[in-house]
């Protein structure tokens with residue numbers, strides 16, 4: 248009896264019930280156009296020192312031999328210098344380093360070859376044409392190498408996403424976050440959670456099958472209940488952090504706001520290091536919301552310039568003010584700008600009362616918007632004079648004109664954005680709405696597990712919960728989801 252029970256538990260833990268996604272075997276879906284050997288330029292377009300062209304598929308070895316002299320394959324995974332020539336005309340094309348990666352020990356899991364050629368456009372197009380003339384070879388589609396790697400179980404879906412993010416990473420924080428995902432951190436976590444559920448499921452199923460025999464260990468179901476509770480806590484914590492992970496991946500919304508002429512547009516131009524917004528001495532210059540992506544102290548941000556907030560103006564500026572307020576509501580971080588030499592004006596006081604004080608600048612409440620108060624035009628203050636505003640909340644002095652105070656502002660921005668986005672090296676792991684959706688689905692299913700008294704339904708709920716975790720790493724992903732993810736890649740990756 249016990250032997251039967253443990254066989255069942257062990258079987259459920261590894262066996263046919265275990266979702267394919269819990270292992271590193273790909274989607275199981277056929278590779279689109281598999282059988283064909285594909286080739287592409289994998290390095291960037293344009294004139295460069297070295298360009299890398301690669302192939303993947305069964306004819307890779309034949310292609311390598313057809314283009315090179317001597318025609319033997321180089322030793323696996325070591326670079327060799329070869330003369331490349333066109334297989335039909337014999338025309339020499341370049342002297343290049345070539346590499347041979349026999350499958351399955353390659354990026355895609357298939358036989359692969361790489362040609363590191365001189366990066367001139369004529370060399371690259373000559374070698375691509377030569378490869379196109381080899382029977383069985385065709386140009387690769389966007390993301391096709393990675394899709395093949397996924398299909399052969401070389402990468403899980405979260406790792407594929409990490410790779411796409413790494414290629415698109417523009418800031419240090421994005422690079423760190425992408426690298427963690429590519430290293431499989433999110434995948435490991437999901438697999439560990441799925442394993443817990445597999446064990447829990449095995450126990451519930453054993454209880455259904457054997458409880459009549461009265462031979463089961465005491466408290467089996469109680470232990471499953473407590474495992475489910477622990478899992479719920481862990482999932483909820485990660486879900487709470489998901490918003491930060493998404494900000495880290497796609498950029499935090501930083502909104503520059505303040506009364507007219509405070510120097511908001513000057514600050515936006517200074518931070519983005521380009522003339523994004525028109526600057527002029529006329530109050531009411533900026534009328535619309537102007538958005539620009541910037542690297543702020545290593546974090547990705549979408550910086551919005553807005554119209555100066557004031558009442559009693561014409562209809563166009565009034566619409567600008569309405570849009571500014573609307574954008575302020577969506578901000579992850581408000582950069583509040585005041586003219587340090589004009590703090591007593593009605594528009595400055597009004598801005599302090601309605602925007603700065605409610606946000607609790609320098610002392611944010613949990614979940615409230617964060618705000619940094621900047622007093623601009625410090626160059627207009629008397630040198631070494633007293634603090635112009637001892638009664639204001641914590642603030643920074645800056646001069647957009649001279650650049651004084653910029654380092655301090657960038658350091659303060661780095662701290663604020665680390666709060667808003669999380670630490671890219673240790674912080675949030677969920678980076679996409681897709682991850683959030685499945686984690687929520689898993690939690691909902693665990694909720695059903697707790698509600699039901701029927702053991703068969705409870706087992707079904709656990710299976711459903713585990714299915715959601717599996718889909719994060721890629722098991723049973725639909726073609727549409729795969730298409731969306733692989734569309735992010737360029738040709739050659």
Ligand SMILES: Nc1nc2c(ncn2[C@@H]2O[C@H](COP(=O)(O)OP(=O)(O)OP(=O)(O)O)[C@@H](O)[C@H]2O)c(=O)[nH]1
Pocket residue numbers: 506507508509510511512513514525526527528529530531532533534553554555556623624625626627645646647648649
């Ligand atoms: N002295 C001094 N002048 C500044 C500084 N920053 C901006 N200005 C000037 O202040 C004026 C207004 O600057 P803008 O950047 O257009 O101000 P704004 O807040 O965007 O103005 P609106 O869009 O009209 O609300 C311009 O003449 C700038 O040259 C500064 O640090 N010191």
Ligand SMILES: [K+]
Pocket residue numbers: 507508526527528529530531532533
């Ligand atoms: K202005």
Ligand SMILES: [Mg+2]
Pocket residue numbers: 511512513524525526532533552553
């Ligand atoms: Mg402006």
